[in-house]
Amino acid sequence: MGEQHHIEGNIQEKYSLDDQTKKYILGFIGGGLLLVIIGIVLAMVGGHDAGHGHGEHHGGLHTAVWLRQLFSNLLINTYFFAGIAILAVFFLAVKTVSNAGWYVVIKRVPEAISEYLPVGLILLGIVLLGGLFSHSLYLWSDEEALKADHHYHVIKEKLGYLNTGFFVGRMLLIFILWIVFQRMFMKHSIEQDNPATVMSSFNASFKTGAIFLFVFAITMSMAAWDWFMSIVPAWFSTMFGVYIFASSWVSFLAMATLIVLYLKRKGYMGYVNENHIHDLGKFVFAFSIFWTYIWFCEYLLIWYANIPEETFYFYNILHSPLYSTIFVGKFLINFILPFFVLMTRDAKRNMKTLAIVCSCVLFGHWLDLYIAVFPGTLTHEGIFGPMEIGMFLMFFGIFGYFVLNKLGQRNLVPEHHPYLEESLHHHVF
């Protein structure tokens, strides 16, 4: 610190996936797959749902428990990583529109993450359609189960919005808009590697970013209502769109920080100094607080108003030993941990501390989605076992392999970016 870094002109650096990392990724995917298979077998064979359940009916979906569990897990994990990818586009848009300079040296990381978006959305689309047609995710999609549910009189008023045709239409619209903007940002990025087009592309990217932020605000809320809030179709919350956004946003920030730290550990990105790391740490710290704010606002208003059609959602969560443990646990992981550990300046500049906190926070926000999905699809038959862990590891491996591969395809530094110099000399107190 303090010395002047004089890094002149061109920095050529290319990442390549090494054997050790490949082994880890294969381990994640293989181990995850094994756990998933064990989980499915346990769920199918186990007497968990054979003994009770169908007799005294609590409402909810009628599909076999193991199928609902499988689709719930698929939904959580396909969305979790696709959400990280779309939030990477959001990050690029925010940085472009706010004319930020500091992030340029790490720009390739969000770009590589955003490249996962088309893959992630295709997987998510398959899961959503599968869940819809096998009646294992959405109560409103299953007429028979819906009529037997004691919330039928409320839900039937919402069927004008919650029906298969409209749902699929909205889904495709969201997917297409997100992918189009992701491709546009990548196009800008490639143009900015060419000295001849860099300035015109840089100016044009401002417009892309501004329009995207507007489109994103609407599509992200729609995505949250459709894919997660409609799992409990009788329930509604105006905060829900922001809540899912906040959750995915922190997940993205933690993931991007982890990838930067990983690259530094592997000896790349020597020009990324502790000031950049500090800023990433501040991002994770600040938006962990933001997430908590949104999470508590949603809970406080519903608790305070105490209207039965709102309160039952939290009542069901807090009166299940499993769900309530996770509900409280994610508050500890997502708020108490980053708040107290990342509070000091030194902690944000310490790569090890930051890596540990980011890993925990990443898992904590995966738990957000668990709480958004499982209490609705599995109700009192909720479970947290090998299938849940395995599915996460598997998708983490797939995501990691894809992103690191994309990272290796281009120079790690956007060497002609107009703010590169500023970013190389970035300094914060």
Add this chain to the structure above:
Amino acid sequence: MNTKEIYGIYDDDHVLLDAVKTIRKKGINIKEAYTPFPVHGLDNALGIKYSRLPYVAFGFGALGTLTAFLMQYYMLVIDWPVNIGGKPHFALPSFVPIMFELTVLFASFSIVGAFLVSNGLYPGKEAKLIDPRQTSDRFVLVIDTPDNQEDIENVKNLLKNTGAITIKEEEKESNKKEVAHA
């Protein structure tokens, strides 16, 4: 005991930054630097310790949280319990917004106060201007006058060599007052 200070006045922030590094490398302690705007990297170059204000903010913030909690607990549970919407008297979620607000209030007021106290700023304090242009485009370094004449010459030469445009030597502020009273 010396009662004087030497001032080196510079007209460029880059020259100042290099000067500070050169002077400190010679083992001479720089007491203070006055600049019209924050100079990037000057804190590090001067070897100033990192501010302890964050600890003040944390302490008072925690005090704010506690105050808000105890105040509400006393009011709503002990002193005047009221049935509000059938909620229990000790309803923690409804305490949280006030606890949050007082945390922010205490933390922000305390750091402003601590900043003013630690910098000796109080209402009616006379501004100490070594050079009338130090709030516009001049940069001032303050060094305690050494005891022997040789060292004084050394410091003055060093200031000149590092690009100071003016070098002054004056009585210290605190001594000036004593002299006036005597």
